[in-house]
Amino acid sequence: MAQKAGKIGTYEWNIQTNEVTWTEELEALYGLDPGNFGGKYENWVQTLHPDDRLQAEQKVQQAALEGTNFDIEFRILYPDSSLHWIAAKGRVFNDETGKPLRMIGVNMDVTEHRLAEVALKESEWRFRRLVESNIFGVVFSDFNGGIHYANDYIFKMLGYEREDLLNGQLRWDQLTPLEFSHLDVQGIEELKIKGVCTPFEKEFIGKDGTRVPILLGAALLQEPYDQQQEIIAFCLDLTERKQAEAERLQLISQLEAERSQLEAIIQSMPDAVLIGDATGIWKCNDRAMGLLGFDSPDQLKRNIALLGEQVQIRAYETGEPITSEDLIFTHALQGVAEVGEVLVRQVKSGRDLVIRCAAAPIWCNGEIIGAVMINSDITEHKCSEAALQESNRRLELLSETASSLLLHEQPKEFINGLFKKLSADLQLEVYLNYLFDKKSQRLQLHACGGIPDQIAAPIEVIELGEEICGTVAIAQRSFIGEDIQASTDPSTDLIRSLGVNAYACFPLLARGQLIGTLSFGSRNRQRFDADDLALMQVVSDQVAAALEHARLVAELQQQAEELTHANRMKDEFLATLSHELRTPLNSLLGWTHLLRSRRFDSATTVRALETLDRNTRVLGQLIEDVLDVSRIITGKLRLNVRACELAPVIETAIDTVLPAADAKNIRIETQLDTSLEPVLGDAARLQQIVWNLLSNAVKFTPNQGRIQVQLTRQNSQAQIKVSDTGKGISADFLPYVFERFRQGDGTITRSHGGLGLGLAIVRHLVELQGGTVYAESPGVGQGASFTVTLPLMMVSPEVSDSELIAVTAEPERLFDCPPILNGLRVLVVDDEADARVLLTTILEEYGAEVTAVSTVRQALATVARLQPDVLVSDIGMPEEDGYTLIRQLRELDAQQGGTIPAVALTAYARAEDRTQSLLAGFQLHVPKPVDPRELAAVVANLAGRTRQG
Numbered sequence: 001m002a003q004k005a006g007k008i009g010t011y012e013w014n015i016q017t018n019e020v021t022w023t024e025e026l027e028a029l030y031g032l033d034p035g036n037f038g039g040k041y042e043n044w045v046q047t048l049h050p051d052d053r054l055q056a057e058q059k060v061q062q063a064a065l066e067g068t069n070f071d072i073e074f075r076i077l078y079p080d081s082s083l084h085w086i087a088a089k090g091r092v093f094n095d096e097t098g099k100p101l102r103m104i105g106v107n108m109d110v111t112e113h114r115l116a117e118v119a120l121k122e123s124e125w126r127f128r129r130l131v132e133s134n135i136f137g138v139v140f141s142d143f144n145g146g147i148h149y150a151n152d153y154i155f156k157m158l159g160y161e162r163e164d165l166l167n168g169q170l171r172w173d174q175l176t177p178l179e180f181s182h183l184d185v186q187g188i189e190e191l192k193i194k195g196v197c198t199p200f201e202k203e204f205i206g207k208d209g210t211r212v213p214i215l216l217g218a219a220l221l222q223e224p225y226d227q228q229q230e231i232i233a234f235c236l237d238l239t240e241r242k243q244a245e246a247e248r249l250q251l252i253s254q255l256e257a258e259r260s261q262l263e264a265i266i267q268s269m270p271d272a273v274l275i276g277d278a279t280g281i282w283k284c285n286d287r288a289m290g291l292l293g294f295d296s297p298d299q300l301k302r303n304i305a306l307l308g309e310q311v312q313i314r315a316y317e318t319g320e321p322i323t324s325e326d327l328i329f330t331h332a333l334q335g336v337a338e339v340g341e342v343l344v345r346q347v348k349s350g351r352d353l354v355i356r357c358a359a360a361p362i363w364c365n366g367e368i369i370g371a372v373m374i375n376s377d378i379t380e381h382k383c384s385e386a387a388l389q390e391s392n393r394r395l396e397l398l399s400e401t402a403s404s405l406l407l408h409e410q411p412k413e414f415i416n417g418l419f420k421k422l423s424a425d426l427q428l429e430v431y432l433n434y435l436f437d438k439k440s441q442r443l444q445l446h447a448c449g450g451i452p453d454q455i456a457a458p459i460e461v462i463e464l465g466e467e468i469c470g471t472v473a474i475a476q477r478s479f480i481g482e483d484i485q486a487s488t489d490p491s492t493d494l495i496r497s498l499g500v501n502a503y504a505c506f507p508l509l510a511r512g513q514l515i516g517t518l519s520f521g522s523r524n525r526q527r528f529d530a531d532d533l534a535l536m537q538v539v540s541d542q543v544a545a546a547l548e549h550a551r552l553v554a555e556l557q558q559q560a561e562e563l564t565h566a567n568r569m570k571d572e573f574l575a576t577l578s579h580e581l582r583t584p585l586n587s588l589l590g591w592t593h594l595l596r597s598r599r600f601d602s603a604t605t606v607r608a609l610e611t612l613d614r615n616t617r618v619l620g621q622l623i624e625d626v627l628d629v630s631r632i633i634t635g636k637l638r639l640n641v642r643a644c645e646l647a648p649v650i651e652t653a654i655d656t657v658l659p660a661a662d663a664k665n666i667r668i669e670t671q672l673d674t675s676l677e678p679v680l681g682d683a684a685r686l687q688q689i690v691w692n693l694l695s696n697a698v699k700f701t702p703n704q705g706r707i708q709v710q711l712t713r714q715n716s717q718a719q720i721k722v723s724d725t726g727k728g729i730s731a732d733f734l735p736y737v738f739e740r741f742r743q744g745d746g747t748i749t750r751s752h753g754g755l756g757l758g759l760a761i762v763r764h765l766v767e768l769q770g771g772t773v774y775a776e777s778p779g780v781g782q783g784a785s786f787t788v789t790l791p792l793m794m795v796s797p798e799v800s801d802s803e804l805i806a807v808t809a810e811p812e813r814l815f816d817c818p819p820i821l822n823g824l825r826v827l828v829v830d831d832e833a834d835a836r837v838l839l840t841t842i843l844e845e846y847g848a849e850v851t852a853v854s855t856v857r858q859a860l861a862t863v864a865r866l867q868p869d870v871l872v873s874d875i876g877m878p879e880e881d882g883y884t885l886i887r888q889l890r891e892l893d894a895q896q897g898g899t900i901p902a903v904a905l906t907a908y909a910r911a912e913d914r915t916q917s918l919l920a921g922f923q924l925h926v927p928k929p930v931d932p933r934e935l936a937a938v939v940a941n942l943a944g945r946t947r948q949g
Contacts, residue, residue, distance in 0.1 A: 007109035013041060013090075015064050015100045020044055029086070029109055031078030049075035049083065060090075064100050067092045073110060085114040116381040123356075123376050126270050130374070133265065137214070137235030143188060143228055145172040157214070157237045159207035175204045177211070187218055195225040196336045199363060201238060213238040215363050219337050234337065234360065241365055259283075272375035275362065278304050278333055282370065291355070291377055293347035304329060312345035316354060319343065332359035332371030341378070354382045419449050422520070422539065426532050430500055430521035434462060434469050435547070436514045443469055443516065450521070451498060459494060467494050469517045472505045476514060478537070479505040482527040499523045504533060506540035510548035518543050616929065639682035639768060643793060646711055646718055647674045649683060653690035654709065657698055664703045668694075672711040676718050677792045681769040686790075689765050692758040693722040693786050700784075701726035717771075718792050723785035729777035737775045738763040759786075766790070819940035822847035826939060827868035829859045829885065830905075831877040839872060839905070842932040843939065856880035860888060863897040870942050872935075875906035875917065882906065886921040901942035905930060 009026025013019075018041045024034050030047050037043060048056055052074040063070035070090035075083055090105030131138045132151055140149035147170050155162060164170050176184055180202040187197035199217035206212050215236040220229055244250070263283055266273040272288035274281050281288075281300035292311055294300060300307065305324035313322045324330060328338045337360035344355045359373040419431045430450035434443035443462040462470045468491050472479050481503040484492050495503050500521035508515040518540045522528070528536070591608045600608065654668055661668055679686075690709075697707045701724045710721040729737060738759050759775075766773045771790040777783065826848045828839045836852040843850045851866060853859050856877070862868070871889070875882035882904060892898030903924040904917040914925040924938055 008106055009108075010106050011090075011104070013103040015092075015102055018042075026107055029107055030076060031080065031082070031084070047076045049077055051075070056088075060103075063090060063092055064103060067094050067098070067100055070103065070105060084109060085111045112384045116384045120378075120381060123271065123378075130269070135262075135265075137233075137237065139172075139233040139235060141172050141218075141231045141233055143231070147172055148230065153237075154235060157206075157212055157235070158204055159210075164207070177203055177205060187216070191218060191220055191231065192226045194336075195220045195223065196338070198335050199234075199361065201366060204235075213242055215366070217335070217337060217360070217363075221339075236363060238366075245365075269374075272377075274300070274329075274373045274375070275370060276300075276304070276329075277370040278330075280304065280307065288375065291346075291353070291375060292344065293349060295348075311347060312343075314343040316341040316343055328357045328359040329371055329373050332361045332373065333368060335361045335368055337361065352379075353377055354379045422535075423449075426520070426528070426535070427522050427525050428520050429523050430498055432469065432505075432519045432521075433516065433543070434473070435516040436473060443473055446516065455498070467491060468503070468505050469519060472507050472517050472519075473514060476507045476509065478507065479503075479519075480528070480533060495521060501525060502527050504528055504536055506537060508540060508544035508547060510544050515544050515547050639685060641680055641682055641769075643678040643680055644683040644686065645674075645678050646676060646686065646720065646790070647672045649686045650690050650709060650711055650720065653687050653694055656691055657694045660695070660698050661707065664698065664701070664705070666698060666701050666703070666705045666707060669706065669708045670710075671708070673713060676711065676713055679718055679769075679790045680793045681790065685765045685769070689762050689788060690720065690722070692762050693720075693788075696758055696786075697722055697724035697726060697784075700724065713792070714789065716792055717789045720788040720790070721785060723783065725783045728780045728782045729775065729784050730780050734775060734777060738773070762786075762788075819846060819936045820945045821936060821940060821943075824848045824870065824939070824943050824945065825866060825868040826850050826870050826872060827859060827862055827866065827900075828852040829856070829871070829873040829877075829882070830854065831874065835874070839935070842935055843872075845932070846936040848939065856882075856885040856888070859885055863889065863892075863900065867897055868900060870939050871900050871902040872905055872939065873902060873922075875904055875908055875913075882922075883916070883920045886917075890921040903938055903942060905935070 007025075007029060009029045010023050011026055012021045014021075019039055020037075020041055020043070021039070022030075022037045027034055027037050030037070045053060045057060056072060056074045059072045060070060062068070070088065070092070073085060073087045076086050078084060087108045087110045088105065089107075090103045092100050092103050095101050134151055134153040134156075137153040137157060138149075138151045139147055139154055141147050147165060150160075150165055150170065154160070155165075158175065160170055172184070173181070183200055183202050187200065190197040196219040197217065199215055201213065201215050204212045204214055215238055216233060218231050218233040220231060222229060244254075262275075266275070266283060267285045269285060270287070272291040273283075273285050274288050275283040281297070284297055284300060289295070289297065289300070292300075304327065308322070308324050308327055313327065314320060315322055322342065328340050328342075331338050337358075339356070339358045341354060341356050344353050345351075346353055354377070356376040356378050357373055359371050361368045362370040362372055419428070422428055428450075431448060432445070432451070433447040435446040436442075437444050441464060443464065445456065445460040445462075448456055459467075464470050464474050468479050468481070471491060481487065481492060481495070482501075484495055484500050484503050487496065492503075498521065500523055502522040502525040503519065504521075505517055505519035508518055520536055591612055595605070595608055650670070650672060654670065658668065694707065694709070701707060705725045707725075708721075708723045710719070710723075712719050712721075763773050766788055769790060771788060773786065773788045776785050776787070821843060824847070826843050828836055828843070828850055830836045830839065830852070831854050833854070836854065840850045840852050851862055851868065853862055854877075857880070859871075859873070863871075873882045873885055886902055886904075889900065889902070890898055902922045903926055904922040905926050905928060906913070906917070907928045917925040923942060926935070926938055
């Protein structure tokens with residue numbers, strides 16, 4: 001609204017794409033309907049007046065090239081061919097390399113200002129016409145005696161030609177006889193003091209040497225008067241007057257004729273002309289009567305003092321009444337010519353006008369017989385000038401605010417500084433800035449001004465819908481209140497208590513979302529006008545942008561900190577992973593080398609094999625933990641959810657870690673409530689949860705320590721609690737104990753291994769099954785406890801015990817009866833020679849006849865020749881992979897081997913890898929590393945072999 005009121009529009013020119021974005025105000029400024037601007041730089045150029053187009057384009061291109069500001073005025077043509085003047089300003093923004101990216105600026109309609117200038121020039125031209133009318137002589141001179149201008153009256157009076165003036169032959173000191181030079185000196189001294197000199201008589205020397213008596217008056221146009229400036233002298237030739245002294249009667253007749261001519265001249269003048277003396281106005285033109293609001297000249301024929309009171313003449317700058325003695329006309333009657341600006345109350349309409357007055361005395365025979373005054377109505381010019389100044393001032397304020405918006409990172413300081421600028425301009429004493437708290441759904445006082453602390457404290461929080469700010473926040477529409485002290489609306493009680501009369505509250509919105517509210521109040525004003533409200537609205541929009549900018553900066557800083565933290569955690573994890581992988585690999589490689597290069601006794605050989613087996617399992621567990629975390633992060637972890645009892649799950653997990661606990665003489669105590677109802681969950685994952693917690697407790701509990709496992713009911717939930725007497729957890733690390741890759745001791749000197757994934761996996765598995773987990777510790781060295789809660793399910797009467805899952809099977813017993821592979825032909829395909837040897841050895845130990853090849857081509861040839869019973873193939877191989885092999889194999893008919901059962905044995909262990917292998921044509925997908933017994937069982941199953949026994 002401020003832009004519309006001030007005839008201002010904004011634009012943004014993308015220099016790289018040549019696209020120009022105009023606001024609706026700017027389109028209206030160019031005489032276009034909303035949305036009719038083409039959006040290109042060339043569309044703007046076409047609106048320019050042809051005579052101004054080249055200069056405007058040069059200015060724009062120069063600003064874009066040099067990165068300087070753009071400031072120019074030019075003419076445009078509306079679609080209706082009307083001509084308008086535009087003042088354009090712009091600022092160029094560059095990228096990091098200094099290349100110009102865009103120009104942002106404003107356009108303002110200055111047509112009225114230009115027209116006012118034209119009117120002023122016309123007024124000055126009229127004054128010049130009066131001078132050139134040669135009623136009296138006019139000379140423009142200086143303190144040094146030089147003459148710059150003389151009207152025809154002077155040339156005619158002295159017999160000089162204009163060429164004489166141009167050639168420097170016409171000088172003041174040359175025109176003045178020596179005996180009159182002292183009068184000139186006195187006149188100049190008076191000019192330097194008063195700015196005008198009392199008219200006096202003297203003589204000029206004509207070109208032919210004759211003496212010409214004159215009446216001379218002079219004035220200066222500006223202060224200070226004692227500085228070098230142009231002198232305006234008015235000369236009257238007294239020759240005829242002197243000669244007419246004896247012919248008075250004839251002169252009176254001539255004077256009447258001249259008076260008639262003068263009246264005609266006066267009537268023809270475009271400005272108001274008044275001629276009179278202290279008793280009233282003798283002559284005036286119709287323009288003068290209309291300007292002052294009189295119907296007839298008779299109304300002006302009264303005492304000048306009374307006339308001044310009737311039209312209420314006041315000083316323009318201060319508005320103070322001007323006494324009759326200080327009137328310009330009065331001074332002219334005293335022989336002083338003056339020019340000034342005054343306020344005049346028009347009699348008929350009562351409207352105040354700004355009048356520019358020029359008055360000079362009328363001399364006759366050495367006496368002042370009256371004065372002539374020329375009045376020009378400059379009200380519109382002054383209003384335009386004031387409006388332009390006000391518009392420029394507010395535009396400058398908005399520009400400064402926009403600049404501050406880009407520089408300030410503290411919104412409260414920005415708002416406080418902004419209010420100080422607005423308070424003087426809009427007579428504001430109070431402001432309130434509330435921010436919307438999404439969490440509490442309330443408004444929180446962020447900044448305020450003009451309110452005592454004891455009043456601000458109770459209103460720090462406002463509910464939505466309460467008070468004016470709460471209502472504005474819900475409706476997201478501004479509230480404008482007038483004469484608040486007379487209001488009976490309960491919502492205005494708070495504002496009324498602050499002594500506010502005029503009040504405006506605006507919602508702060510960014511991207512369509514509520515940020516808060518901003519309100520302004522004045523105790524001295526009863527209401528705000530449209531321009532004030534428009535300025536407040538723009539300021540509110542800028543404050544919203546500042547708050548949103550600060551929020552985004554804070555979010556970016558937080559994200560940067562989180563990214564830095566995540567990057568540090570990644571580095572720590574990779575270092576830990578490298579350490580944890582290298583540790584078992586060191587044992588594997590070391591013992592493998594020793595077993596190959598030396599012969600040991602049976603005890604040492606058994607210990608070596610146990611070490612190899614243990615470290616291989618450690619590697620497998622590390623890989624499984626990483627895969628579990630990957631499945632959790634990608635949301636691909638699947639649970640086999642069924643009803644299961646927790647007591648057997650816990651007992652199986654305890655049996656698994658019992659050897660490790662016994663090795664450290666750690667006592668595991670149990671207190672299990674076997675009467676609990678089942679839970680709905682994945683039995684294997686539940687066992688993994690308990691195993692991870694127990695393994696963690698064993699790892700951090702010293703020798704001779706104690707671990708306690710409890711299973712109890714807590715209302716409708718089962719609670720599993722694992723407590724230990726280990727090293728405990730520090731208070732600083734306790735909140736992060738379940739985060740991935742976080743370890744209480746991340747240094748290379750830490751005494752316990754691991755990737756820091758176990759507890760993170762526990763948390764995710766528990767949450768996936770509808771439970772919670774939390775950790776407690778009195779402190780370092782005082783042990784820790786982990787509590788898991790899971791919702792119990794109500795077992796209906798028809799559910800039998802056989803339907804409940806209890807993980808009690810011991811993996812070792814699954815292979816008490818080894819599978820029968822005798823005489824089974826197995827084709828092994830793997831590009832790694834060691835892998836082929838290992839698989840061949842394993843399967844041959846179970847009686848299979850194994851053929852091992854390294855490529856897809858060799859495998860297809862072997863199938864055609866050998867017709868194997870089972871295919872065991874790797875997936876990742878050079879040139880052609882396992883998917884290619886199985887697809888080509890399935891294209892064969894049964895006699896050629898197209899239906900051979902196949903198992904994919906691969907290190908690609910993701911869920912999507914398993915799906916892809918099954919879709920390609922494999923019957924089973926087994927991830928590496930695989931247990932030899934498991935591999936034999938898989939092959940036996942595909943071949944339809946049953947176990948012995």
